[in-house]
Amino acid sequence: MKNRIITISREFGSGGRTIGRKLAENLGIPCYDRELIQQIALESGFDENYIKDAGEYAPGGFLSSAFSNRAFGPTNEDYLWEIQYKIITDIAQRESCVIVGRCADYILRDKADCLKVFIHASMNCRAERIVKVYGEQEKSAEQRLKDKDKRRASYHRFYTNMKWGYAPNYHITLDSGVLGIDKCVEILQNLY
Amino acid sequence: MKNRIITISREFGSGGRTIGRKLAENLGIPCYDRELIQQIALESGFDENYIKDAGEYAPGGFLSSAFSNRAFGPTNEDYLWEIQYKIITDIAQRESCVIVGRCADYILRDKADCLKVFIHASMNCRAERIVKVYGEQEKSAEQRLKDKDKRRASYHRFYTNMKWGYAPNYHITLDSGVLGIDKCVEILQNLY
Numbered sequence: 001m002k003n004r005i006i007t008i009s010r011e012f013g014s015g016g017r018t019i020g021r022k023l024a025e026n027l028g029i030p031c032y033d034r035e036l037i038q039q040i041a042l043e044s045g046f047d048e049n050y051i052k053d054a055g056e057y058a059p060g061g062f063l064s065s066a067f068s069n070r071a072f073g074p075t076n077e078d079y080l081w082e083i084q085y086k087i088i089t090d091i092a093q094r095e096s097c098v099i100v101g102r103c104a105d106y107i108l109r110d111k112a113d114c115l116k117v118f119i120h121a122s123m124n125c126r127a128e129r130i131v132k133v134y135g136e137q138e139k140s141a142e143q144r145l146k147d148k149d150k151r152r153a154s155y156h157r158f159y160t161n162m163k164w165g166y167a168p169n170y171h172i173t174l175d176s177g178v179l180g181i182d183k184c185v186e187i188l189q190n191l192y
Numbered sequence: 193m194k195n196r197i198i199t200i201s202r203e204f205g206s207g208g209r210t211i212g213r214k215l216a217e218n219l220g221i222p223c224y225d226r227e228l229i230q231q232i233a234l235e236s237g238f239d240e241n242y243i244k245d246a247g248e249y250a251p252g253g254f255l256s257s258a259f260s261n262r263a264f265g266p267t268n269e270d271y272l273w274e275i276q277y278k279i280i281t282d283i284a285q286r287e288s289c290v291i292v293g294r295c296a297d298y299i300l301r302d303k304a305d306c307l308k309v310f311i312h313a314s315m316n317c318r319a320e321r322i323v324k325v326y327g328e329q330e331k332s333a334e335q336r337l338k339d340k341d342k343r344r345a346s347y348h349r350f351y352t353n354m355k356w357g358y359a360p361n362y363h364i365t366l367d368s369g370v371l372g373i374d375k376c377v378e379i380l381q382n383l384y
Binding site for chain 1: 359362363
């Protein structure tokens with residue numbers, strides 16, 4: 001039987017990762033999130049924190065400009081993208097699972113039976129959440145969210161040429177702030 | 193008790209109207225779609241077909257350029273927009289219901305307890321559907337869909353300044369082609 005994959009893209013602070021974890025647990029399948037970064041670190045030799053950050057910067061920004069230049073060949077991010085591409089493809093061939101972030105929806109677009117999900121929430125809900133869950137400073141929460149959103153959208157756009165957060169790119173999108181985390185999990189679980 | 197409204201925006205041919213009808217029937221509440229156009233016709237004196245078309249053209253295009261000019265005041269579309277605004281606001285104050293199209297999500301944004309829905313489907317699914325359901329010519333189906341999408345997006349953008357089809361503008365968006373009409377109805381019914 002063909003594996004069935006749920007890919008979750010999400011706005012920072014919307015609880016997309018929590019939804020992915022709970023959903024996977026309820027369905028009895030693995031959830032790849034931090035595990036992906038660990039695998040990319042293992043295969044690439046890069047530090048996990050570097051990979052985490054690189055997944056939110058399109059080449060040209062961030063450290064890449066200091067260490068490499070696209071005119072002279074692939075950047076560090078391009079190299080990481082290739083490894084990430086291979087790891088996600090391998091996982092999808094191996095087993096049914098939930099994959100959070102890392103453009104998995106795009107990477108698997110013609111390769112696997114995917115349910116493509118996007119999770120978002122209002123700025124207020126997300127700010128409240130990152131203060132509560134991640135212990136972020138209340139004062140700077142909104143600026144940090146805008147910054148993160150911009151980076152994720154730009155990274156996604158650079159490598160996939162798809163509009164991040166545009167409904168027709170997903171099978172289902174959910175406002176976790178209005179519907180609640182548990183309701184989102186329930187809807188996705190019923191759909192699977 | 194405050195009325196609860198479900199607003200459904202949809203790509204042409206995605207079955208959004210059918211979903212709205214079935215959903216309303218299951219919930220035992222009215223569904224406003226063609227009825228809205230009839231009411232606008234009644235209050236404005238314009239022909240129903242004219243109103244139907246005007247709901248898909250931003251002022252400046254269509255017949256408006258021949259009959260009126262924004263430099264000299266409101267266009268026919270602006271006049272229809274005002275009536276539409278009033279009718280939709282009145283309905284939401286009167287009763288719980290489903291409203292399909294006509295920017296109801298925007299008009300009711302701060303006025304009612306709304307579940308904001310967007311329904312879409314791939315070009316192939318929609319082309320197949322409009323040939324089957326509306327008896328459209330197979331040959332020109334794709335062009336007609338692109339044309340309709342462009343007009344709806346442009347009309348919506350003109351009057352609401354919101355991006356049509358952008359996930360964060362809705363509480364839930366669904367791909368009716370992949371999930372199926374009945375599944376969409378079921379999900380929305382459970383959410384209400």
